[in-house]
Amino acid sequence: MRRGARTLDLDILLCDSLVLDTPELCVPHPLLSERLFVLVPLLELDPDLRDPRTGERMADWRARLEAAGGGGVYLHPGGSYTDPSIPEA
Numbered sequence: 001m002r003r004g005a006r007t008l009d010l011d012i013l014l015c016d017s018l019v020l021d022t023p024e025l026c027v028p029h030p031l032l033s034e035r036l037f038v039l040v041p042l043l044e045l046d047p048d049l050r051d052p053r054t055g056e057r058m059a060d061w062r063a064r065l066e067a068a069g070g071g072g073v074y075l076h077p078g079g080s081y082t083d084p085s086i087p088e089a
Helices: 038-047 056-068
Strands: none
Touching: 038 056
């Protein structure tokens, strides 16, 4: 484990427009823009989300990651996340 043993690993992606950067906690999650498997379902909840730090559209992050190869996330033609072990309907 990179950070050692722990009883709970909870990633806080966003909390309204809060920006917090302490040794104990960073909000928004510092790797949010690099994780398509997180961005896809997050943007299904709110397609207009923006980074509270920069104002950048998270949909632009998604487009960039998809163009780079997807990072292990499998998408149906409709654009929603699916488990790669489940055959397409």
